[in-house]
Amino acid sequence: MITTKRVVTPKELEDAFFVRQKVFVDEQDVPVHLEMDEHDQSAVHFVAYDDEMPIGAGRIREPEPGVAKVERVCILPQYRGKHLGNLMMETMESYAKEANLTTVKLNAQSYAVPFYEKLLYQITSPEFMDAGIPHRAMQKKL
Template identity: 80%
Template sequence: MITAKRVETEKEREDAFLIRQKVFVQEQDVPVDLELDEHDQSAIHFVAYDGEEPIGAGRIRVPEPGISKVERVCILSQYRGKHLGNLMMEKMEFYAKEAGLKTVKLNAQSYAIPFYEKLHYKITSPEFLDAGIPHRAMQKEL
């Protein structure tokens, strides 16, 4: 059974970091010192599982009052196209709403813009490079 949840234990946190390493560092060649950063200590992390196996991850930060920033959303390649990104975003948006945050911002890799647009995110920036990968800023009001 596939589930997604807010990280509560050190093992779940390690599982989320493992997925981020596989997707961003190994698959997309993002330098590890850019992928794991100073925000990991204060961010709220989320992880998806297929049974006991971690398959997805993401995090939320609160960079300013009322604003949440969704970051590091990723799903293992063999699980893509199965709506798990929707499940992760649903869990993170629910957390943001429950925390009283009104706006969700994110920096989407350009290829993923259609995914976020289906979730009602709007583009708010021109394209820019982050870790050598084209991105656009997006946001949604909750």
Template identity: 65%
Template structure:
């Protein structure tokens, strides 16, 4: 069974961190000290599983009144192209709605902009570099 969930145990947290290391640090060459940051302690983390095998991760932070920031969304390469990014985002957005967030923002890697646009996020910035990777800021009104 494939599913995504809010992290509730240390094992689930470690699984999410494992996925982030695989995708961002090993695949995309993001320095470890930039990937694992001071916000990990305050963020709400999410993980996706295929049975007991973790394959996706993400987190949400509160950054203002009724405003959340989606960060570190990633899927292992062998699970991409199977709609699991949508599964991950659906889980995170449902959590955000349950916590009465009115808006979510994120910094999308430029190659992923169309993915987020299909989920009704709109671009709010010119392109910028984050960890030497081109990004654009985006946001979505939830309610």
């Protein structure tokens, strides 16, 4: 059974970091020092499981009052195309609403822009490079 949740235990945080390592570092060649950053200590983390196996991750920061910055959203390759990204985003947006955050911002890898547009995010920047990967800034009002 697939579940998503806010991370509350050290094991769950380890599981989220495991998925990020597999997707961003191993698959996309993002250097570890860019993937694991200073914001990991203060961000609110989320993890998705298939039973007890970690399969997805993401985090939210509040860089300015009322703004949720969604980052590091990823799903293991064998689980993509099964709407788990939608489930992760629903979980993260629900948390943002409960925390009284009114805007969600994110930097989407350019190939993922159509996914976020289906979730009603709007592009707010020209394309830019981050960790050698093209991105677009996007946002949505909650």
